[in-house]
Amino acid sequence: MTKKLLQINITANWGSHGKIAEGIGNVVMSHGWESHVAYGRWANPSNSQLYHIGSMMDERIHGVGSRLFDNHGLMSKRATIRFLNYVKQLNPDIIHLHNIHGYYLNYPELFSFLSLANKPVVWTLHDCWSYTGHCAHYMYVQCDRWKTHCELCPQKRSYPASLLLDRSYRNYDMKKQAFLSVPNLTLVPVSKWLEGDLQQSFLKDCRIQQIYNGIDINVFKPQMDTKAITGKYDIPLGKRVLLGVASNWWRKGFEDFLQLRRLLDDKYVIVLVGLDEKRIKSLPTGVIGIRRTENVSDLCGLYSLADVYLNLTLEDNMPTTNLEALACGTPVITYRTGGSPEAIDELTGNVVMQGNLEAVCKLVESVCNRGETVYASACRQRVLDKFCSSKQFEKYYDLYSQLLGIKK
Incomplete structure (x- = not known):
């Protein structure tokens, strides 16, 4: 039976993360798999089958909730439930997460589903949002509260900005509970630096496999005539x-x-x-x-x-x-x-x-x-x-095969 990969990202074949998901999809299709990408906004034509999560109105409501109440990732409940009904029908063999933040998904609903789905889940971490109570990056302000417990966030007004409330303490606990609920979760940091910080976070006991991003060497190559x-x-x-x-x-x-x-x-x-x-x-x-x-x-x-x-x-x-x-x-x-x-x-x-x-x-x-x-x-x-993309994306196929017990 044909294997199915479902990737979830804020974009589809748009921007660096969307193009990474596109490249991974192309690799698994070359091995005879089906490739599906679910996205929140911004999509280019894709070789994978696409599913658009929610609508522009959902995104706007989510954005307002985030800015007023520090509720990023806690809105879009109906859109997420509709999407999860689609996932049940699709019945993918591997679910691969990329950026699940970006005003389009409700992560408690998503991870409640993943915790019971009995499927391997791969999560490529392109930033630090997964283990903080608010921010996607903390190095600029040199904050290390994420190592113990986020609170009184110094970046409340940085993405995902909250203009009123600071719920970083609550958000930290909610993320920890949700993200640690999935028994078959593999985290993929895209740098050694992020891998090192990940091992100091509440996700440190998860399976971690570092894989660098790659680029298309047939596209990016020296041009002699400039x-x-x-x-x-x-x-x-x-x-x-x-x-x-x-x-x-x-x-x-x-x-x-x-x-x-x-x-x-x-x-x-x-x-x-x-x-x-x-x-x-x-x-x-x-x-x-x-x-x-x-x-x-x-x-x-x-x-x-x-x-x-x-x-x-x-x-x-x-x-x-x-x-x-x-x-x-x-x-x-x-x-x-x-x-x-x-x-x-x-x-x-x-x-x-x-x-x-x-x-x-x-x-x-x-x-x-x-x-x-x-x-x-x-x-x-x-x-x-x-950093050749074809080699790096092939590492994801190897990881999927390992998780599914497929002999190469």
Whole structure:
């Protein structure tokens, strides 16, 4: 009988997590399985069969409840019950969770079902929301209350923002009770850093198997001819190009890039991708702003053009942009933030303590003086060896097979 995989995520084939779910679905289908993806909002056409959880109205009501009463993940009850009736009819062999936060699911209802379903559950953790009483990330404020018991949350107004109540103490207890109720749960942190923190949380006794995210090496690859890119985005010829990319620049180091510009001489130009129009208009001379682009060819061209990819993130788990830059042959200089340093080794980049822009300047100078060609082969090989999407997604199929007792 054909095996069925059901993945649950906020998006379907959209954004980094949605594309990861899409890639995993493609791998299991290549092994003869059915692939299904249930999502909350934002979907691109998919090779998997899609199910849309709830509606825009459900999402808005959930958002209001979260902002007023710190009820994130505790709304959308009817939409979740309808979805679980669909799951019963589908009867998947494996249920794989990704981001279940995002104003579209009721996690007590979901985990009550999973605790009784007698099915293997895999949960890929792309952030820290699963074991905190409120936030998805805590490193920026250096909070470690999640290790004992969340309360008096210092990030009440950060995603998922609550403008009135702080129920982080209650939320912590509710998550702990719900998430530990599933007997056959495997957690998959996507970085060694997250794995280490997970082992200090209330989820420490769950089965944990770390798997890195991967990228499509046939899409992200060096582009030899970058003349069209320099013309399209008015990047001056003869300058050393320092690139930064983010889909959302919240706590991704935007202000540090501006400070860095003041420290660098005129032979460098900084190119930042993913900015809104307001920020683009405010940029100083020597910094070029580009709106978020879904044009992967342009993105690969920018990575290939850059002499250095800079990741000055202040809060991150395992940023995919590092891998994309490496795949295009570009060395990476990153802050020592979360799992970001795990993308590189001594042949492919450098790690700097957060805020040490003088050290960043010196490393930029050193890398540029050596020349990108010195790094290109090693950068590309690093991704081929450790972060190729087909290899990483195949690890999920191996995990599913192991959980189901399928001999390969």
